[in-house]
Structures are given as structure tokens and as C-alpha cells.
Amino acid sequence: MAVDYEKIWATNGTVTAPSDANYLLGFAQLGSAPPTEELFNFIQQNNDQKMKDLNDRMPDGSDFLPLIGGTDNPMTGPIVGAVGANIASSATLNLAAATGQIVHVTGTTAITAIIMAAGQWCEVIFDGSLTLTHHSTNNNLPGGANITTIAGDRATYWKDGTTVYCVNYQKSDGTAIAGIPSATAAEVKAGTVADKYVSPSTMVNHPGVAKKWVNFKGSDATIYSSYEISGVSRTATGTYIITFSFAFANTNYGVVGNAGESGGGSVRSVMPATKNTGSCVVEVRNDAAALADATWIFVEFYHNE
Numbered sequence: 001m002a003v004d005y006e007k008i009w010a011t012n013g014t015v016t017a018p019s020d021a022n023y024l025l026g027f028a029q030l031g032s033a034p035p036t037e038e039l040f041n042f043i044q045q046n047n048d049q050k051m052k053d054l055n056d057r058m059p060d061g062s063d064f065l066p067l068i069g070g071t072d073n074p075m076t077g078p079i080v081g082a083v084g085a086n087i088a089s090s091a092t093l094n095l096a097a098a099t100g101q102i103v104h105v106t107g108t109t110a111i112t113a114i115i116m117a118a119g120q121w122c123e124v125i126f127d128g129s130l131t132l133t134h135h136s137t138n139n140n141l142p143g144g145a146n147i148t149t150i151a152g153d154r155a156t157y158w159k160d161g162t163t164v165y166c167v168n169y170q171k172s173d174g175t176a177i178a179g180i181p182s183a184t185a186a187e188v189k190a191g192t193v194a195d196k197y198v199s200p201s202t203m204v205n206h207p208g209v210a211k212k213w214v215n216f217k218g219s220d221a222t223i224y225s226s227y228e229i230s231g232v233s234r235t236a237t238g239t240y241i242i243t244f245s246f247a248f249a250n251t252n253y254g255v256v257g258n259a260g261e262s263g264g265g266s267v268r269s270v271m272p273a274t275k276n277t278g279s280c281v282v283e284v285r286n287d288a289a290a291l292a293d294a295t296w297i298f299v300e301f302y303h304n305e
Helices: 020-030 037-056 185-190
Strands: 092-094 102-106 113-115 121-126 154-159 164-170 212-216 223-227 229-236 239-244 254-261 264-275 279-285 296-302
Touching: 113 164, 212 229, 212 239, 223 229, 239 296, 254 279, 264 296, 279 296
Parallel strands: 092 113, 102 121
Antiparallel strands: 121 154, 154 164, 212 223, 212 296, 229 239, 239 279, 254 264, 254 296, 264 279
């Protein structure tokens, strides 16, 4: 017979309720006498009513027992979270006071901390634009970076024993959230920031990275490859003007170069002859210190600007 939680034992019968003291004693109150029909009806009716109350609390009206779980009786129905009342944004957002597992957060006040009960899960939908400030324990955000919300963004929050985690964040417009923040040009130049990544556009600002470089042919100044170089001209044997795509702030830059022949040959040295902010004259000499062209000439320029 299918379980019918609406049927309550002895609904049409008579019951006798024991006193609170006797209820706590159980059948010990009777001694050797059997329970009366009315007392037995009360006990069974009370049990049926408790089971009905539990079943009535299921959100979709499903039977309570099949959803208990376990290896012998696994859960098969959906887990349905109730939508609670809206919560206004505030510096400290109290999700422990939420009236449902799903809540809308209204307003635009920045959120710097979130209160939750240990073990609590909560799905948050933001109705406006505000700043979520990352905090290692009070609002641990993905990537350790602040997030600016837009209407419709969703965040899944969970708290373990000590930390409130945003375990998932989905932008309503489909864009990715910011991850680890990027270092500024000044921070890359200083070389002292350890918790930010260096983007390709700012990498060149590090003092240890060449600001410009060129690899060219000595006989006619044909450029093989280069970076931030607008041109190379040969003014005489072993003498070249390298013009920069953008000028240095001053002439305190370093020049490193080497040259050689494709099949070996004598040693070539590369030295700056005249340094200008927008260009540099370099000379190539052989092992006899005479100006000489080379099959390939490679020159790098460094500056801490």
C-alpha cells in the first residue's frame, strides 16, 4: 500500500492524552496493566501527525521518506531552494538573516564583509551595480580581486567554519570576472610587487627587459627583425645609425651588441659611438680593431625609465 500521509490513525476514534509527566514515562506509567484503547490511539495518532507535518514541509509535496537519502534509499528528487525576501546592500551584508536559500540584493552600497552561518549556502542575485571588496576571511572572492557587479550577476556563497567563500560568480553579460590584478607600469618598473601579474603591455617597463632591439645585415642595413626600431642606415663601413620608434627620456641608456658571420670568421665587436635620445650610432669592428661590416649585427637598448 502506498504511503498516505494524509491518513491519521483514529481520526474517527476516541483518544486520551496522558499528562506531560506520564508521556515522558512512557508505558512505565501503566505498571502491569495494558494500555487503554484511547491511550494507544493517542500514541499512534501523535506519530502519524508528526510524519504528516514533516511531509507537508517538503517544497514540492513529495513524500518525505524517499528523500531522506542513504545508500539504500538515495535521493532522486530535485533539491529546491526557497526564494527569500530581498536584502538591501550594506557594507556588512548579513546572509545569516536570509529568509531563503536564494536572495536578491538591492541597492548600490559597496559590500566589504558578509555574515553567514557555518555550513550555510546562499545564492545571491545582484539587482544593481556595486563593488564587492575581496577579503581573505569575510568575503573571499575568486582570484582574490574586487568585483564590480551589474544587474543580474549571480554569486554562490558558502561558509566553512571560519571563512565566507564566493565559490562561483557568473556575470549576467557573459564576460569573465577579473582575476589576479595586473601590475601597473610603475609597479613593474619598481619590481617590488609579488601578488600581481605582469601583462604583455607592461612587461617592457621592467628595468631588466630590453626597451628596443634590432637584428640587421651589415652590408646594406637590411633589418631581419626588430622591436621599437623605425629604421637602420649604413653611413660607412661598419658604421650605422639606428633610429628608435620612440625616443628615450635621456641618453643614460645601455647598449649591448654582438656581430658575426654566418660561417664563422673573425670576431666582431659592437660599440655605441654617439647616443642620442631618438637614435644611436654604433660601430662594428673586427679583431684588428678596424671598422668592418658583418653578416648579422644584433643590438639591444636598456633603460630604467
